[in-house]
Amino acid sequence: xxxxxxxxxxxxxxxxxxxxxxxxxxxxxxxxxxxxxxxxxxxxxxxxxxxxxxxxxxxxxxxxxxxxxxxxxxxxxxxxxxxxxxxxxxxxxxxxxxxxxxxxxxxxxxxxxxxxxxxxxxxxxxxxxxxxxxxxxxxxxxxxxxxxxxxxxxxxxxxxxxxxxxxxxxxxxxxxxxxxxxxxxxxxxxxxxxxxxxxxxxxxxxxxxxxxxxxxx
Amino acid sequence: xxxxxxxxxxxxxxxxxxxxxxxxxxxxxxxxxxxxxxxxxxxxxxxxxxxxxxxxxxxxxxxxxxxxxxxxxxxxxxxxxxxxxxxxxxxxxxxxxxxxxxxxxxxxxxxxxxxxxxxxxxxxxxxxxxxxxxxxxxxxxxxxxxxxxxxxxxxxxxxxxxxxxxxxxxxxxxxxxxxxxxxxxxxxxxxxxxxxxxxxxxxxxxxxxxxxxxxxxxxxxxxxxxxxxxxxxxxxxxxxxxxxxxxxxxxxxxxxxxxxxxxxxxxxxxxxxxxxxxxxxxxxxxxxxxxxxxxxxxxxxxxxxxxxxxxxxxxxxxxxxxxx
Numbered sequence: 008x009x010x011x012x013x014x015x016x017x018x019x020x021x022x023x024x025x026x027x028x029x030x031x032x033x034x035x036x037x038x039x040x041x042x043x044x045x046x047x048x049x050x051x052x053x054x055x056x057x058x059x060x061x062x063x064x065x066x067x068x069x070x071x072x073x074x075x076x077x078x079x080x081x082x083x084x085x086x087x088x089x090x091x092x093x094x095x096x097x098x099x100x101x102x103x104x105x106x107x108x109x110x111x112x113x114x115x116x117x118x119x120x121x122x123x124x125x126x127x128x129x130x131x132x133x134x135x136x137x138x139x140x141x142x143x144x145x146x147x148x149x150x151x152x153x154x155x156x157x158x159x160x161x162x163x164x165x166x167x168x169x170x171x172x173x174x175x176x177x178x179x180x181x182x183x184x185x186x187x188x189x190x191x192x193x194x195x196x197x198x199x200x201x202x203x204x205x206x207x208x209x210x211x212x213x214x215x216x217x218x219x220x221x222x223x224x
Numbered sequence: 225x226x227x228x229x230x231x232x233x234x235x236x237x238x239x240x241x242x243x244x245x246x247x248x249x250x251x252x253x254x255x256x257x258x259x260x261x262x263x264x265x266x267x268x269x270x271x272x273x274x275x276x277x278x279x280x281x282x283x284x285x286x287x288x289x290x291x292x293x294x295x296x297x298x299x300x301x302x303x304x305x306x307x308x309x310x311x312x313x314x315x316x317x318x319x320x321x322x323x324x325x326x327x328x329x330x331x332x333x334x335x336x337x338x339x340x341x342x343x344x345x346x347x348x349x350x351x352x353x354x355x356x357x358x359x360x361x362x363x364x365x366x367x368x369x370x371x372x373x374x375x376x377x378x379x380x381x382x383x384x385x386x387x388x389x390x391x392x393x394x395x396x397x398x399x400x401x402x403x404x405x406x407x408x409x410x411x412x413x414x415x416x417x418x419x420x421x422x423x424x425x426x427x428x429x430x431x432x433x434x435x436x437x438x439x440x441x442x443x444x445x446x447x448x449x450x451x452x453x454x455x456x457x458x459x460x461x462x463x464x465x466x467x468x469x470x471x472x473x474x475x476x477x478x479x480x481x482x483x484x485x486x487x488x489x490x491x492x493x494x495x496x497x498x499x500x501x502x503x504x505x506x507x508x509x510x511x512x513x514x515x516x517x518x519x520x521x522x523x524x525x526x527x528x529x530x531x532x533x534x535x536x537x538x539x540x541x542x543x544x545x546x547x548x
Binding site: 188 | 403406503532533534536538540542
């Protein structure tokens, strides 16, 4: 026999409980801020894709290590020697490490004519590992708009995997000025810096990559 | 007259209202006044947490009754006796099983009865039983709940072990071990080449010795006067020993050749990948460590982030972040 009023009572109880649960979960549910949506930017290599080389040393481009504060999607701003901030209303399309790795994997395989692979290559036998450290990837506003610049500093290390031999290391720095007052101009400057760094890196890598295949000892 | 008529009207109105109220209550509670019921007992092993009087009893998912009473089983404190009242038309036959189940993860328990095979006899009280007993079985979710504490404990132990395994000290040790393995493998590979040469030289030497021994053996068998009986026996044993040695060297040669390939393959392909995997593992462990520290220090900030001023390019100044 069904208990008298059990169903209506249960329904009311469930409704109240659901309302309380929803109310309680309110602080956990974020609907975003009321401000304008952020513009999303990427790093775009404007050169060709790397040639399909059959021979030559194969390089594994490691995921970059980044200085503190650069690992997310926010765009770093350097205000003075020690103060840091992030750019309002703009962000990277994905984490900076992924952007830098993808850019350099493509640009260096093109410009240094190198066989290079990035993420998802643990099952491939490679000759060298290219380690990366992003020391700065900052927008640096000046006193006036025409003094604005970006600072892109990336350190590369080349390690021969066969014997763990440390072939070489170099730090590449570019600080191009920002041509205008908008976020787009800042992003253009970042792309210019990456392009210039990439050219320098290609020269450095071309001179060293043959050591990847050299015998141990 | 008017006063008396008013009482009748008021009384009639109240009675009509009460009758309507009762009819409404019966309608809204869907009470079957002419329904007949049969009581059963169900004995459960262990806890019936979440089950209360008036909890619903389902038969193949259809609500057919409710729980009337819950108590410990007589003569067995590890069992719980649950008295249920089911509609008489429900076919509780031999082979029917009752089990405790839960609605979602809310903890509200109910009893589900699965019917016996078609054509079965209705179960009846046996001996001095007051009511017929429906056998119970453990539901899958009850099995999970029963085993969950063990699983959680094992998972915690596994996590602790992984944390121990992935600490910086151990990772450093693994790095050293791999480095040493690399050196050992290189030495082994070089040593294998020397061993190959040694085996080849030994084989040549043994062939020569074997040939000489054969000649000696033939000389002994010929009954040459220079060889006496002890000399014959000694030469025969020497021939036998050398032939055994030659076979053993052959086997070693094959084994070394096979291992040489494996060692070379291991050095050439596996070690660098293992090194890269360990590098990735170290990075992951470092990130996890950083995240756990952030959660430990400020869980809210780790999940939702901390409000930070942002640089507005238009105003060329910092502004407070909104909405966080």
